[in-house]
Amino acid sequence: MGQSTLVQLDTARPTASATKVSETLEDSRSRGAGFGRSFYVANAMEIFERLAWYGFFTLSSLYMSSGVESGGLGFSDIQRGTIQGIIPFLLYLLPVFTGALGDRYGYRKMFFIAFAIMTPSYYLLGQVSSYGAFFTVLLLVAIGAAIFKPLVVATVSRTTDDQNRGIGFGIFYTMVNVGGFVGPLIAGVIKAISWDWVFTLASAWIAVNFLLLLAYREPVATTPRSSAKNPVSIVTDIARVMKNRPFVIYLLIMAGFWACYNQLFLTLPLYIRDFVDTAPLLETVASFSPDVAGAIASEDGTQVSPEFITAFNFGSILLLQIAVSTWCQSLPALRVLVMGTITVAASFLWIGFGPIWGGLGVVTAVVAFSVGEMLASPKSQEYVAESMPSAQAALFMGYYFLSMALGFLLAGLMSGWGYGTLAKTMGRPDLMWGCFAVLASITAAGLLCYHRQFSIQRQNQDRREETP
Structure with missing residues (x-):
């Protein structure tokens, strides 16, 4: 979404003192550059996730409304609009509850789960044709994205400090727009080959993040797991x-x-x-x-x-x-x-x-x-x-x-x-x-x-x- 508009779903607000936090920042932080390894890994993962999402989402209206003979789904405009309303609605609502999962179970584990959900789901979007099946698979994509979104934003927040947080989030939002710009261009080119390739490529973009996850280190926990927000407090x-x-x-x-x-x-x-x-x-x-x-x-x-x-x-x-x-x-x-x-x-x-x-x-x-x-x-x-x-x-x-x-x-x-x-x-x-x-x-x-x-x-x- 053009994306100066990405919401900062930072579900783990710092509560420890600045001194304590600075002393316990991840070992990989480069003091000269001001950012740690996980900051760059998180930004790279954001690019690939945005390549997948916008490569699909920007073309979704064309795909759902095009006739079956043209490789599309042949949905009515009401069906298309209903999907495009409900699924993104849930995508932006679910992080209220998924945001605390990283604090409770670990960021790397939850990143892995998000990618494990999104990778096959993006591919399956190109394999299903009925309205119910497409809605269900796209809902799985939204669930995976709703897990991913607060994790990556919280990682950027935790791997920056008061001196470099502004430039850190500036870099992050630039990566969002890079993915939003490049994703549809590539998807538009390969659409000429086959619609199936659009979804296969989206799945491949997410799969790249499994490799990046190998270089990711757990960011410092500024909120004790026991005090992380639970559904009742939310x-x-x-x-x-x-x-x-x-x-x-x-x-x-x-x-x-x-x-x-x-x-x-x-x-x-x-x-x-x-x-x-x-x-x-x-x-x-x-x-x-x-x-x-x-x-x-x-x-x-x-x-x-x-x-x-x-x-x-x-x-x-x-x-x-x-x-x-x-x-x-x-x-x-x-x-x-x-x-x-x-x-x-x-x-x-x-x-x-x-x-x-x-x-x-x-x-x-x-x-x-x-x-x-x-x-x-x-x-x-x-x-x-x-x-x-x-x-x-x-x-x-x-x-x-x-x-x-x-x-x-x-x-x-x-x-x-x-x-x-x-x-x-x-x-x-x-x-x-x-x-x-x-x-x-x-x-x-x-x-x-x-x-x-x-x-x-x-x-x-x-x-x-x-x-x-």
């Missing part, structure tokens, strides 16, 4: 968070943003395939490099395959995120968050009501969308720290990802209904993108109303907490 925390009315409202508002964000992966590939004439863009590419044009062409050789256009999302983030973050770092979080959301809405209008300049216009819209994402995604988490009671900011930050889970669920259902009914049945894809743009605009307006309603309330509460 449910208690969630109940506590859900009692905070402003936070719940904020989660619901931001779920609208994430529902819009995911249309880039769920709906845009289908729209490009069925409604956008990318032949002029392909001809332009061919004038510079016939070989590249052949690699990115669709099966009939006349259009650009959609995944190579959506890849501009990850590519632009890799190139522009630092510049965008630098530009807006001193600006108020809410202002930037609203600007980003409105930019996303404008990109949807550009896509749907034209599209201006054909394939090149869609590429431009994807880059504009990515700028909106780069503005809104980091600031959406920063705003949690600003708008929640300061004494409980860390707790609320830890559960912000619930808005992403809800957004994924809503995104899949919206995509299935919107594309099946508005775009295909009614022949009005412009109305579909207009609806997505309206939701993004409502989200931006909701954020402004939320800030006006609750910012003063929060400031008064902080003053009361500071009063002896």
Whole structure:
């Protein structure tokens, strides 16, 4: 997910003193470089896991909706949208409970279990054809990923310190985007051979991590295993968070943003395939490099395959995120968050009501969308720290990802209904993108109303907490 958006599911917050932690850091740490061996191993594992996930996920709409005669599954748009809503919803929800497994049973063991689940599951995705079987196997992929995700983030956290944690997570998120950018490009090329190769390659990417795991060393335990969070304490925390009315409202508002964000992966590939004439863009590419044009062409050789256009999302983030973050770092979080959301809405209008300049216009819209994402995604988490009671900011930050889970669920259902009914049945894809743009605009307006309603309330509460 373009991925300035990856949630920091660090389920093992440091509780030991800084001195004690520094004395017990893993033996492999290189003091000169500032990072230990496991830091680099974890980043490498993240790349391969992202290569597998985005190599599949970016193409999933095309695969599920393509006819059986073309090698796809022939699912209806409602079936496709239901899968794309429920499975990612669970993927982002399950780490609440799987996050503590590394502390209880050991990181290497849980990494092994995650890879043992995902490796055969990715391969089996290409071998099953019924709706129930595909749903079940993809659910196994989500379970494996839900085990992996908090482990790798916690490893990065534990193998960095206060002096280098910022650059450490910067490297980590760069690796996320490298995998997100390269994975679909490679998968798009081998898709021309066979859909089966897409899933075989995804399985192979995960299998590489078994080899990397040989070089992985258990990170230092900053939380005793006996004090690691159990399901009861997690449910208690969630109940506590859900009692905070402003936070719940904020989660619901931001779920609208994430529902819009995911249309880039769920709906845009289908729209490009069925409604956008990318032949002029392909001809332009061919004038510079016939070989590249052949690699990115669709099966009939006349259009650009959609995944190579959506890849501009990850590519632009890799190139522009630092510049965008630098530009807006001193600006108020809410202002930037609203600007980003409105930019996303404008990109949807550009896509749907034209599209201006054909394939090149869609590429431009994807880059504009990515700028909106780069503005809104980091600031959406920063705003949690600003708008929640300061004494409980860390707790609320830890559960912000619930808005992403809800957004994924809503995104899949919206995509299935919107594309099946508005775009295909009614022949009005412009109305579909207009609806997505309206939701993004409502989200931006909701954020402004939320800030006006609750910012003063929060400031008064902080003053009361500071009063002896």
